[in-house]
Amino acid sequence: MILRQITPKPELTKFIDNFWVFENDVGLPTEDSRVIAPNGKAKFIYTYLNGLSTIDCGIQTDHKEQDIFFIGIWNKPVTLVSKNSITGTVGIELTANGLHRFTQLSAAEIVNKIYSFTDIYGAAGRELLERLANTGKLDDKIEVLQNFLIRIIRMIDRNNLLIDHSVQLIKNTSGLLTINQLVKRMGYSRRYLDMLFKDHLGISPKTYAGLIRFQEFYTRWANTDDKKFYQEDIYEMYYDQAQFIKEFKKYTGYSPRNYAQMKNDFGKIFYKK
Incomplete structure (x- = not known):
């Protein structure tokens, strides 16, 4: 089981928080619980070898090989499974304030949801998938994918400094900044900030702060053997x-x-420092 970090191109650095390649010879580990805790980040997942399936509230949804998935911010856990075969997946985790740079949709439409790139980008998404399928080397595939994303952010050209600043304030305080404090610091009403966050992140400032606070704790959890x-x-x-x-x-x-007694090495691998 290998997790390799990728350095994004300079044009994408501000909008990507984590960029990785996961590879395993036998799919996802069956002896592992494979619980993925939410981390407050939207994601692009490219399954170049083997597909993935998600189990949410007991319902399994299959996501095919050689597709790219646009995943909105989740605020609940999900379990991953795959077929027992060679697996290769590219993951791009966006910064919270980077999500709206890649789509003109309201983020509220994709929160806790998974869409194919063809659903989001139409013909351009289909052309990208075809080009990736006809590109041999993984590094070349990653180059093609990054160039596509750069074209998308240039085309959409969507920015919001208020969201940028609000998200940074919450992150800088590890999610401990109260909503009343955020309202006071930003000088806007809670109702307006809620509306803005749901349009650009898909969730409210309170929910986002809760996710960031939990992630601060969960990262510590993943980096210690002390249960x-x-x-x-x-x-x-x-x-x-x-x-x-x-x-x-x-x-x-x-x-x-109960969680401390479970084997969840796969779920923790993404938080290891």
Whole structure:
């Protein structure tokens, strides 16, 4: 199981938070729970070898090989499965304020949803998939994909400095900035900020802050083998244990105690430092 990091082109750097290639000889590990906790980032997933399937609320949806998927921000966990064969996947995780640079759709239309590039970009998306299928080397495929994304952001030319600044404030405080504090700092009403966030991110500032706070904790979780560390550290991020347990179940589907006993190396690999 290999996870290789890719450096995006300079034109995309501001809008991409993480760019990786995942490869495995036998698909996704069947002995692993494969629970993916939400991280507040929209994604492009290119399955160049083997398809992927998602299990959400017990419902499995299959996503075919040689397709690219536009995934909006999720605020709930999802489980991944695949066929037992050689697997190769390119993942591009967008910055929260980078999502709206790649589509003229309201982000609220794609939150917790997965679309093929052909659904989002029509004929241009179909032409991209055909070109990728006819391109041999993986590095050349990545070059083709990046050039397509650069053309998209230039064509859409969609910016919002208010969203940029608001997202950065929430990230800089690890999601601990209250919405009242955000309203005061930005000088706009809560209602207006809610509307703006849902159009550009798909979720409210409060939901986004909750995701960022959870990710701060979850990254620590993924980088330690101490299964009990959270019992001492939760009060840095949460008001009390009850709030922590509620949030943890919301984003993983399990209580902290049960989750700590599960094997989820695949889910954690994306958070390893």
